[in-house]
Amino acid sequence: FLWFDPNDGQCWTAQERTLLLDGISTDDYLNEAVKTEFGSGLGLQLRMGWNIKGYASPEIALYAHGTTAGTEGAAHPSFRARIHPAEFWIHHDDRDWDASLFFGGGFSIGGYAHPEEYQATDDDDGKGWTGWHTVFGATFDYALHDVFSLALDLNVMRVGYVSWIVNWGDDIHSITSKTPSTWVVAPTLMMVFHLGDAEEPPKP
Secondary structure, eight states, X not given: OOEEEXXXXXXXXXXXXXXXXXXXXXXXXXXXXXXXXXXXXXXXXXXXXXXXXXXXXXXXXXXXXXXXXXXXXXXXXXXXXXXXXXXXXXXXXXOSEEEEEEEEEEEEEEEEEOOGGGOXXXXXXXXXXXXXXXXXXXXXXXXXXXXXXXXXXXXXXXEEEEEEEEETTTTEEEEOSSOOEEEEEEEEEEEEEOOOOTTSOOOO
């Protein structure tokens, strides 16, 4: 269902709601009710990992993106595994750069304010999606100091949404009849801080 009326507990479907509107089909109404653009606006990534002898890194990461006004946005926390192939040929002490590949998966959640003309009630406009994602990509680091580097990172996420948030404020969800999916492609310029043993300064 698309709407929940907190006054009488009634759930509305797309077909029922279109009976109250003129000049719009059920399919058009459904498409407008669930449509959003989570990818537009500001993006931010936080990443923390533990490097194992320069070869591999288990990580936790959070990528979030949305409008600066806060009307639309999504977050994608994930667990990742990263491999550093250059370490197999050149030791990290002998270079100021690193190129790595990563893959993983996690949870995705997004929300948006729904257009007023498609609202059921005044307090039923906060909607969104929840689901899961897989992620892969690559990162290139260049060390400007032993503890600081600049990095160019490319995240590619395949997100599959499982549940539609009918009413964000009242935590009311509706299970979809099929799983809608989308791709998130996120190039990011990052500042990376490295912590390690002072006797052996870390490299990217």
